[in-house]
Amino acid sequence: MAARQITTTQTLEDFRVQFNALSATDFGDIATLNAGLSATSVIGAVNELYAAIAGALSFTLSDGSNTQTLVNGNTLLFNGTANQITATVAATDKVTLALTEDVTIAGEFTASGTGAHTLGELSFTASAIASSGSTITLNDDVTMPAAKTLTVDKISSNQSFVDFGSKNVSTDGFFYTTKSTGGLIFEGSTADAHETTINVIDPTADRTINFPNISGTLITTGDTGTITGTMIAADTIAEANMANDAIGQDQLKSVVELRILDSNGTVVKTMFAAGA
Amino acid sequence: MAVRKPLFVSSGNLQEMTTAMVDEIVDGIIYQYSQDPSVVLTVGSSGNIGSINDTRKQAGAQSTSASSFPSEGTTAEPSTVTVAYNKVTSTATGGTPTADGGKTFPVYYNSSGQIQAMNLTDVKDTFLHPAIDLLQSGSTGTQQGGTYTVTTSSTAASGFTNVSTTAIFTDTRADTSAYAAGSIPETQDQPTTITNYYLHRVNGASASYTEPYYLDGSNNINEFTTANWNSLMLGWIKKTAAESSDGYAISYSLGTTATGNTRGSGMGDTILNGSGNYQTRQVNNDDYRAQEFPNGSATTASTYYLRIIKS
Numbered sequence: 001m002a003a004r005q006i007t008t009t010q011t012l013e014d015f016r017v018q019f020n021a022l023s024a025t026d027f028g029d030i031a032t033l034n035a036g037l038s039a040t041s042v043i044g045a046v047n048e049l050y051a052a053i054a055g056a057l058s059f060t061l062s063d064g065s066n067t068q069t070l071v072n073g074n075t076l077l078f079n080g081t082a083n084q085i086t087a088t089v090a091a092t093d094k095v096t097l098a099l100t101e102d103v104t105i106a107g108e109f110t111a112s113g114t115g116a117h118t119l120g121e122l123s124f125t126a127s128a129i130a131s132s133g134s135t136i137t138l139n140d141d142v143t144m145p146a147a148k149t150l151t152v153d154k155i156s157s158n159q160s161f162v163d164f165g166s167k168n169v170s171t172d173g174f175f176y177t178t179k180s181t182g183g184l185i186f187e188g189s190t191a192d193a194h195e196t197t198i199n200v201i202d203p204t205a206d207r208t209i210n211f212p213n214i215s216g217t218l219i220t221t222g223d224t225g226t227i228t229g230t231m232i233a234a235d236t237i238a239e240a241n242m243a244n245d246a247i248g249q250d251q252l253k254s255v256v257e258l259r260i261l262d263s264n265g266t267v268v269k270t271m272f273a274a275g276a
Numbered sequence: 277m278a279v280r281k282p283l284f285v286s287s288g289n290l291q292e293m294t295t296a297m298v299d300e301i302v303d304g305i306i307y308q309y310s311q312d313p314s315v316v317l318t319v320g321s322s323g324n325i326g327s328i329n330d331t332r333k334q335a336g337a338q339s340t341s342a343s344s345f346p347s348e349g350t351t352a353e354p355s356t357v358t359v360a361y362n363k364v365t366s367t368a369t370g371g372t373p374t375a376d377g378g379k380t381f382p383v384y385y386n387s388s389g390q391i392q393a394m395n396l397t398d399v400k401d402t403f404l405h406p407a408i409d410l411l412q413s414g415s416t417g418t419q420q421g422g423t424y425t426v427t428t429s430s431t432a433a434s435g436f437t438n439v440s441t442t443a444i445f446t447d448t449r450a451d452t453s454a455y456a457a458g459s460i461p462e463t464q465d466q467p468t469t470i471t472n473y474y475l476h477r478v479n480g481a482s483a484s485y486t487e488p489y490y491l492d493g494s495n496n497i498n499e500f501t502t503a504n505w506n507s508l509m510l511g512w513i514k515k516t517a518a519e520s521s522d523g524y525a526i527s528y529s530l531g532t533t534a535t536g537n538t539r540g541s542g543m544g545d546t547i548l549n550g551s552g553n554y555q556t557r558q559v560n561n562d563d564y565r566a567q568e569f570p571n572g573s574a575t576t577a578s579t580y581y582l583r584i585i586k587s
Binding site: 258259260261262263264265266268269 | 376378379380381383386389391392393394396398495496497
């Protein structure tokens with residue numbers, strides 16, 4: 001909008017047009033003046049504004065529950081809070097708010113973005129990490145300092161087993177498996193398709209199987225020719241433990257023969273017995 | 277001679293029987309024989325073990341004369357009547373006992389200490405022949421069960437069974453009291469029975485014994501059942517008694533002399549030894565009669581025996 005001027009050569013009509021435009025467009029319709037202004041003229045309104053600006057015109061700052069009124073001449077201070085946010089005022093009219101390097105949030109922290117949240121070391125003063133989803137995914141190795149306790153009720157794995165690497169698994173309690181066919185599986189020295197599984201036949205009562213306090217190799221029912229005489233306690237082989245038709249003359253001490261002959265003197269049976 | 281000692285189980289051990297135990301088995305075999313003897317004597321009209329004679333005197337025939345009594349010298353002397361007795365028949369039936377199949381008879385420890393089954397010779401020497409020896413003895417106790425003897429009783433005494441009420445021999449003599457001069461001519465032969473002799477079988481007695489052991493079909497050592505053992509031994513003792521070819525067959529004879537052992541009463545054939553009792557009778561004046569009746573003392577003409585023979 002340029003300043004309206006009536007040259008000397010212009011007509012009165014020109015003047016009327018310019019004047020009307022000046023009144024309607026440049027000065028504006030008085031009827032549209034804010035209802036808060038009571039003045040009925042431009043000057044009056046200017047004066048009223050002046051009076052308000054120079055006098056009692058103020059701003060009210062509010063955080064929803066607390067209010068603070070700023071009046072002309074007051075300074076709006078962007079102070080921030082230690083360990084939370086900092087404010088930086090810069091020319092010409094910029095205020096920059098930033099989180100401090102170390103942020104302390106008294107309440108909850110929500111980062112709802114689905115992108116990656118890059119964090120340094122996390123320290124928790126409370127005791128829980130929760131997720132609104134079903135799974136918290138830690139996308140890197142997790143290390144706990146020595147002597148720290150990882151308390152979990154369930155451990156799962158993306159593979160068919162939980163890999164403890166070369167570390168020992170220790171417990172002061174028991175190892176349980178509830179799967180009917182579950183047990184201990186040993187891969188052995190060769191990682192291949194062959195493993196050794198230790199499992200149990202479904203117990204119908206509490207059972208306790210003790211491993212003896214001695215080094216050695218366990219014997220199974222599938223073994224053949226393994227048990228040696230030194231493993232058998234003396235005087236413990238009962239009759240019921242002996243197979244029928246199993247004892248030969250070679251097993252008898254100081255063997256003696258008893259032959260049975262028919263009336264023709266033909267030997268029909270020979271019996272062997274331990275000698276005196 | 278191979279007398280064996282059969283084995284039995286004592287406290288779970290196979291042990292040789294003692295001689296006394298073997299004797300008990302022999303007694304048991306005799307008892308089985310007594311129940312079913314193989315040499316059987318019967319009494320009938322005709323026998324086969326010997327004929328024995330009963331002799332007696334009978335009066336001589338009368339002599340007559342019309343004028344005077346015939347003299348003693350012309351009157352016939354008493355004569356001898358002989359009645360033969362041949363009523364006892366012997367029947368021997370050996371049967372077919374179980375043959376030695378190698379494991380038929382009891383087992384014993386042989387000289388090498390091994391267990392061996394007896395053969396038939398062993399069984400004979402150990403059981404059968406001793407049993408025959410006892411059966412054939414002159415005694416008439418239970419160890420002679422199934423053999424025979426003679427008594428004068430028509431009924432069986434304790435320990436015997438009467439074979440028949442028919443006497444196998446009757447000793448008769450002339451009945452001197454039956455002859456009377458007033459009855460001349462007397463019937464010449466008027467005998468009286470002195471003694472009847474009857475045949476009896478000796479009863480056996482059940483004997484307890486220990487059953488020996490034998491080899492069964494699987495060559496295991498088993499105890500004979502009583503029934504099997506009795507049956508086996510009965511077959512063989514009957515065979516031996518009836519048909520032994522090695523001197524142990526039993527037979528009987530009747531006679532005065534023979535081998536073997538006598539059984540029971542000797543059967544005496546007695547006869548009066550007088551030379552004749554001359555008697556006369558005058559019936560009327562022309563009828564004079566004389567006759568010599570038997571007289572004298574009874575003497576034994578012969579003594580017959582039932583003998584049991586082992587041959």
